[in-house]
Amino acid sequence: MSDAPSKKTPLYDEHVRLGAKMVPFAGWLMPVQYTGIGEEHQAVRTNVGIFDISHMGQLIVDGPGACKWLDTMLTNNVGKLEVGTGQYTFLLNERGGIIDDLIVYRIGEQKFLLVVNAARAEEDFAWLQDHLPAKEVLLMNRSADFGAVAIQGPRITELFHAVFGADKDLPPRNSIAELPFDGTTVSVARTGYTGEDGVEAFFRAVDGVRFWNTVLEKGKPFGIKPCGLGARDTLRLEMCYPLNGSDLSPERNPIEAGLGFFVDLTKPNFIGREVLAETKEKGPREKLVPFRMKQKGPPPRPHYAVFQRGERIGEVTSGTLSPSLNWGVGMAYVSTVCAKIGAQIEIEIRGQKFPATIEKKPLYKKS
Numbered sequence: 001m002s003d004a005p006s007k008k009t010p011l012y013d014e015h016v017r018l019g020a021k022m023v024p025f026a027g028w029l030m031p032v033q034y035t036g037i038g039e040e041h042q043a044v045r046t047n048v049g050i051f052d053i054s055h056m057g058q059l060i061v062d063g064p065g066a067c068k069w070l071d072t073m074l075t076n077n078v079g080k081l082e083v084g085t086g087q088y089t090f091l092l093n094e095r096g097g098i099i100d101d102l103i104v105y106r107i108g109e110q111k112f113l114l115v116v117n118a119a120r121a122e123e124d125f126a127w128l129q130d131h132l133p134a135k136e137v138l139l140m141n142r143s144a145d146f147g148a149v150a151i152q153g154p155r156i157t158e159l160f161h162a163v164f165g166a167d168k169d170l171p172p173r174n175s176i177a178e179l180p181f182d183g184t185t186v187s188v189a190r191t192g193y194t195g196e197d198g199v200e201a202f203f204r205a206v207d208g209v210r211f212w213n214t215v216l217e218k219g220k221p222f223g224i225k226p227c228g229l230g231a232r233d234t235l236r237l238e239m240c241y242p243l244n245g246s247d248l249s250p251e252r253n254p255i256e257a258g259l260g261f262f263v264d265l266t267k268p269n270f271i272g273r274e275v276l277a278e279t280k281e282k283g284p285r286e287k288l289v290p291f292r293m294k295q296k297g298p299p300p301r302p303h304y305a306v307f308q309r310g311e312r313i314g315e316v317t318s319g320t321l322s323p324s325l326n327w328g329v330g331m332a333y334v335s336t337v338c339a340k341i342g343a344q345i346e347i348e349i350r351g352q353k354f355p356a357t358i359e360k361k362p363l364y365k366k367s
Contacts, residue, residue: 057121096275
C-alpha cells in the first residue's frame, strides 16, 4: 500500500459536512455512505440519488487525427459516434487484457472526452501518451480541473427540469450536451452505473460545490439522497456491471468478461485485436457469470472459491448482499463448460460451502 496522502475531490468538505463516512479509495478520500448503504440504494431505485464521481479521470483527445487514432486504441467503433454521443469501450494491452473500461464521448468533430476509472487514470494517460502519433493528435489530462457527479433514479426527469429549466431537454440515452447553469456551463451525459435512468454531469472544479448543493436543494421534493461508494457497488452489482480491478483486469479480456458486444472485430486494427479474435473463435477458457445464493447466510466476497460437484471451477470477483433482492449475489469467473444459466454451484465461505445458481444478467429486474 502506498503511503501517499489520499487526494480530495472538490466536494470533500460537503461530504464531511453531511456526516459521510470517508474512506480511502483508488488514492482518493471518498464517502462510502451517509445514512446507510441500504437506504441510499433504495433512494436510487425508487426516487433519485447523487454520487460524487469527481475521482474519475477526464482525458481530452483533440486534433485532426483524433478519431482515427482512438479507433486503434479502443475496442468499440469510435468512428460510428456522432458529435454529442458516447459509447462504452475498452483500452487493452497487447495481450488483449483490460487496462481500463471507460466511456468515450465525441464532443466535437475531432474532439473526444474519455471518462476513465480513478485507479487507472494515470496509467491510461501514460499508455495513451506512449502510443501517441508524432502529430495530428493532442492528449490532455483535465482531471484536476474538473469534477463530476452522477444523478441517478426514476425521478431524474423532474429533477433535471428543476435544475436546468423546464425548457431544456434531457439528452437522449448515451448522449452528452452542454447546458448553462448559473453563469457557467455543465456537460450533461445520459449515462450511469446503477441500472436506473440518470445523468452524469461534468463541471469545472470551482463550480462543484454550487452545483452539488443546488441539486440537493432542488431534489428535496423528489426524495433525493447523497449516496456513497457502498450503494454505488450494490446498485452496479445487481445489474452485473463490472468493476475494474475486481471483475476486469489486465489478465482478462472483454470476451471472457462477457462484454464482446463492446468490441468491434470488423475494425482491421486495434491493440489486442488478434487475441480477442482468437478467443472469440476458440471460445474462452473461463467466463464471468452472475450468481445468486440459494439460502440466507453470509454474503459472497471476492476471492471465494467456486465449486461444482466437489471440483473447484473458479473464483468470485464481486459479491454482496443485494438490498433490492435481499439475497447474496455476485459475479465469478468459472470454467466455460460450467458457465450455463441455471447451473448449480457452491461458494466456499469461511470453509463452508453454500449453494448458489448461475443466473441470467441482470440479477435485478424491474418488476
